[in-house]
Amino acid sequence: MLKQRIITALVLLAVLLPAMFAASPWPFALLTLAMIGAAGWEWSRLNAAPGGAALAYGVGIAAACGATLWALGMTAPPAWCWWLATSVWVLGGAYALRGGPTAWPHAPRLVRLLLGGIALWVAWLALAQAKALGINFLLSVFCLVWIADVAAYFGGRTLGRRKLAPAISPGKSWEGVWSGMAGVLLLALIWSQFIDVRFAVDTPSLYTRLLSQGLWIDLLALVVLAAMSVVGDLFESLVKRAAGAKDSSTLLPGHGGVLDRIDALLPVFPLAMAMVSLIAPP
Template sequence: MLKTRIITAVLLLLALLPTILAGTALPFALLTLLMIAAAGWEWSRLNGVTGPSALVFGAVTGALAWGLHLLVGWEAAPPWSWFMASLLWVLGGGYALRGGPEQWPHATKTARMVLGMVALIAAWLAMVEAKSTGINFLLSIFCLVWVADTAAYFGGRAFGRRKLAKSISPGKSWEGVWSGMLGVIALAFFWAYYIDVQFAVDSPSLYQILLQRNALPWGLLALVFLASMSVVGDLFESLIKRAAGAKDSSQLLPGHGGVLDRVDALLPVFPLAMALSSLSPLQ
């Protein structure tokens, strides 16, 4: 299993990295659009839509995302759209987690499908705009989620005592969450005061925007909020899988499960990162 997991991770990196480093956003947009469509297919299956209907839902999700992108263009979307998407995650995610896996199936299927489609499309549009902003900016958001997850995993294993959400994800602990937040703060200072300074980056990182254009306490609070929302995204998908009685969202990625299993924490973080960065953009 570990060998399969490593091979899949390497192949994913080999496919994704050239599009991130490309001079234009189009290759990254097309590759991630395919991933979002696949995630839409997985979402529909987890919510009781199977067969050709699930494929149609995934295709429609991708088509609507592309259509909205063409409507907006490669320019920046209005900041209010990112705040609306972030508010949806804060309120909707919190409400769903409070209800737990038992309450999720009681929501109408239409509401669940629309919610998933909106979350996936918003995240994809935010990813494309982040790529258009610059490679350094895009990577700083990706790395925030990866470091938060990694630090939470090791911190939880070493210090975890108090369960975070036992009915949703028994392995997560509050100590793990705090470790993830500390990991993100350490990453932010290193990136903003070393990488952004010592290397010829093409754009400011998210950390430079948050820490150097604002009062330090505000920047730290924003980073903690982003780290906590990555946990919300992870828990939200775990809730849906538990409600569906599924271990993984699919088997599209051998050793890793499905696309949703890999992007769940990214879904709320990207729109929120775009919203926060719009408050204090670097010129």
């Protein structure tokens, strides 16, 4: 299993990194569009619409993203779009997690499919806009989610005592959440005080942009972002548990499905874009 995970990760990096570091934002936008389409296929299957319906749903999500790309190009949408998406994630996520896996299937299937489609579309749009802001900014948001997950995993294994949401994800603990937040704060310190200062980056990172608004605002924003990465992770776990599935699919050998890899990114990227929309460009 470990060998398979490593091989899959290397293949993904071999595809992702050239698109990410391309001078034009278009290769990254198109690659992530394909990934969002695959995630849409998985979402449909998890919500009682398998087979041809799932394929059509995934293609539809990708088509919606492509239409947005064709219509708007890399023009940023109004800031209120990011804040609306964030509000839906905060309120809707809290409502769904409170209901748990048993309540989720009772929601109308059309509503579940619509919510998933909107979440994927907005996340893709935020990804594309983050790339347009610069590689350093894009990487800083990616790494925030990754370090929150890694620090939470090791912190939970070492210190975990109090379960976070046993009915949804029995392995997660409150100690893991605090460890993830601590990891994010440490990463922000290193990135803003070393990487952004010592290296010829193309644009300020998320951390430097937030720090420009003051230390306490920076700390609060980072804690909220780390918390939302947990919400995204738990929400996908809830949907999988409601569907009786261990992984969203087997598209990524050793890793599960695309949704398993991007669940925490879905609320974080729109929220990050909402936050920087309040900050004057450097």
